Amino acid sequence: MLDIKLIREDPEPFRTALARRDLAHVVDELLEADERRRSLTARVDDLRAEQNRASKAIGRADAEEKQALITAVGTVSADLKTLEPELADAEARLTALLASTPNLPDPSAPDGFTDEDAVEIRRNHDAPPTFDFEVRDHASLGELLGVLDTERGARTSGSRFVYLLGDIVLLQFALMRNAMDILVEEGFTPMIPPVLVREEAMYGTGFLPTDEAQLYRTEEDELYLAGTAEVPLAAFHMGEIIDEADLPIRYGGYSTCFRREAGTYGKDMGGMFRVHQFDKVEMFAFTTPESSWDEHERLLGVEERVMRTLEIPYRVVNVAAGDLGGSAAKKYDIEGWLPAQGRYRELTSCSNTTDYQARRLQTRVRRTDGSLEPLHTLNGTATAIGRTLIAILENHQQADGSVIVPEHLWRYLPERAHVLRPRKAA
RNA sequence: GGGAGGAUGGCCGAGCGGACGAAGGCGACGGUCUUGAAAACCGUUGGUCCGGGCGACCGGGCCCGUGGGUUCGAAUCCCACUCCUCCCGCCA
Numbered sequence: 390m391l392d393i394k395l396i397r398e399d400p401e402p403f404r405t406a407l408a409r410r411d412l413a414h415v416v417d418e419l420l421e422a423d424e425r426r427r428s429l430t431a432r433v434d435d436l437r438a439e440q441n442r443a444s445k446a447i448g449r450a451d452a453e454e455k456q457a458l459i460t461a462v463g464t465v466s467a468d469l470k471t472l473e474p475e476l477a478d479a480e481a482r483l484t485a486l487l488a489s490t491p492n493l494p495d496p497s498a499p500d501g502f503t504d505e506d507a508v509e510i511r512r513n514h515d516a517p518p519t520f521d522f523e524v525r526d527h528a529s530l531g532e533l534l535g536v537l538d539t540e541r542g543a544r545t546s547g548s549r550f551v552y553l554l555g556d557i558v559l560l561q562f563a564l565m566r567n568a569m570d571i572l573v574e575e576g577f578t579p580m581i582p583p584v585l586v587r588e589e590a591m592y593g594t595g596f597l598p599t600d601e602a603q604l605y606r607t608e609e610d611e612l613y614l615a616g617t618a619e620v621p622l623a624a625f626h627m628g629e630i631i632d633e634a635d636l637p638i639r640y641g642g643y644s645t646c647f648r649r650e651a652g653t654y655g656k657d658m659g660g661m662f663r664v665h666q667f668d669k670v671e672m673f674a675f676t677t678p679e680s681s682w683d684e685h686e687r688l689l690g691v692e693e694r695v696m697r698t699l700e701i702p703y704r705v706v707n708v709a710a711g712d713l714g715g716s717a718a719k720k721y722d723i724e725g726w727l728p729a730q731g732r733y734r735e736l737t738s739c740s741n742t743t744d745y746q747a748r749r750l751q752t753r754v755r756r757t758d759g760s761l762e763p764l765h766t767l768n769g770t771a772t773a774i775g776r777t778l779i780a781i782l783e784n785h786q787q788a789d790g791s792v793i794v795p796e797h798l799w800r801y802l803p804e805r806a807h808v809l810r811p812r813k814a815a
Numbered sequence: 816g817g818g819a820g821g822a823u824g825g826c827c828g829a830g831c832g833g834a835c836g837a838a839g840g841c842g843a844c845g846g847u848c849u850u851g852a853a854a855a856c857c858g859u860u861g862g863u864c865c866g867g868g869c870g871a872c873c874g875g876g877c878c879c880g881u882g883g884g885u886u887c888g889a890a891u892c893c894c895a896c897u898c899c900u901c902c903c904g905c906c907a
Contacts, residue, residue: 426865427864427865427866430864430865430866430876431865431866431876433876434864434865434866434875434876434877435875435876437875437876437877438874438875438876440887440888441875441876441888443887443888444833444887444888445833445888446887447833447887447888448833448834448887448888449833455887458887459887460887461887462887463887466887587898629825630825632825632843755825755843759843759844759860761862
């Protein structure tokens with residue numbers, strides 16, 4: 390949620406910033422709705438003030454004066470009855486407009502509207518690794534190793550659902566534990582949040598009203614299935630006031646994530662690159678406004694630390710302004726090299742949502758001088774299980790189809806599972 | 816599934832038609848005392864919207880879960896809804 394007062398005072402920066410999302414025109418719509426609300430507010434407030442003065446006088450008046458005074462205030466009450474609905478309507482319109490307006494992209498987010506426009510920041514390797522045999526993609530590796538069953542997943546639940554079975558399940562737990570251990574070391578409080586959430590939590594994090602089509606909803610109880618732990622982690626402090634001295638607050642949340650993936654028909658079919666359900670360890674941070682940009686770099690650093698333990702070649706990209714999610718002012722993606730696809734694909738992402746979510750969630754910081762303001766929130770992926778498994782399978786595959794699990798994870802695995810081996814000879 | 820309570824400021828909690836933005840307590844902040852701290856005592860301490868001023872501020876509106884209603888006037892009365900807690904039943 391943007392601050393309408395700031396827009397009113399100086400709309401130009403908002404126009405410029407929203408133009409990068411191709412939404413410069415909403416600034417004028419917002420100003421118009423705000424103007425209507427303010428002029429109605431002024432009229433209604435004056436009438437109410439008059440009514441209040443009259444009521445006080447009536448309370449003090451003698452019995453015989455009373456009736457005359459009550460009659461006199463009648464026109465004021467009547468005017469209010471017609472104007473109040475108009476004001477309510479004007480307020481609702483402004484609120485709806487604000488709710489569907491995304492955050493301002495930060496100047497350091499590059500121009501552009503698609504993932505092609507993202508700007509590479511760095512890589513952790515010189516060149517993508519080469520193989521002296523023909524690489525298999527993760528789906529055929531999964532089948533060969535007997536650890537991935539998409540056919541039965543489809544039979545049980547439909548396309549984009551998978552069964553994981555055998556040692557890859559232990560590998561998943563190892564990945565989760567690895568991510569969580571690193572987060573605890575970095576000062577995050579581990580959390581297992583609810584994954585079914587109320588509408589307010591979805592609204593507060595900015596997924597509603599705009600991303601409704603991507604959300605699963607339960608029919609009977611009007612709860613939404615969270616597409617990321619970001620939602621319940623952000624909502625943890627919904628409506629709260631947090632002392633400046635308690636910031637930053639950092640949570641590491643483990644949850645299953647549910648995504649409808651509407652409109653992606655035909656994209657990334659097969660395997661488990663894009664599935665409706667996957668597990669993830671997510672970072673979430675609450676900070677003061679002035680320290681969120683440092684925190685953003687810090688979260689990215691934690692993501693890279695996790696990535697290094699997995700020995701996956703990756704690059705960091707700065708996502709284009711027009712390609713950002715609605716809440717984000719800036720987003721870094723870590724893209725892992727997938728040898729079978731011959732390109733980098735998103736494994737994690739890390740956003741600074743500045744005060745956008747905090748204003749919606751009404752999570753504020755009490756400054757040391759006693760003042761209140763929305764704080765800043767950030768989120769980032771520590772490990773998204775499905776895609777990380779893919780990157781491990783593809784990057785650590787051997788000529789015979791076996792996969793050597795990164796050594797750092799061995800501590801979490803029985804020796805047998807340090808190497809995943811084909812069930813039959815390749 | 817059945818039943819009973821409840822929702823008030825940063826927190827706890829009183830108030831059940833005009834004197835209530837709201838007692839009291841806790842917390843926080845400032846002060847007295849003290850070598851320092853604690854204790855004690857004194858004082859200060861809500862949010863939000865609109866307008867005015869460069870500004871410490873000033874004027875007004877709204878806010879006692881949400882929405883409606885009654886009334887000249889509602890935290891208080893009426894209706895609907897939401898949420899929370901407890902008890903019984905069932906169940907992991």
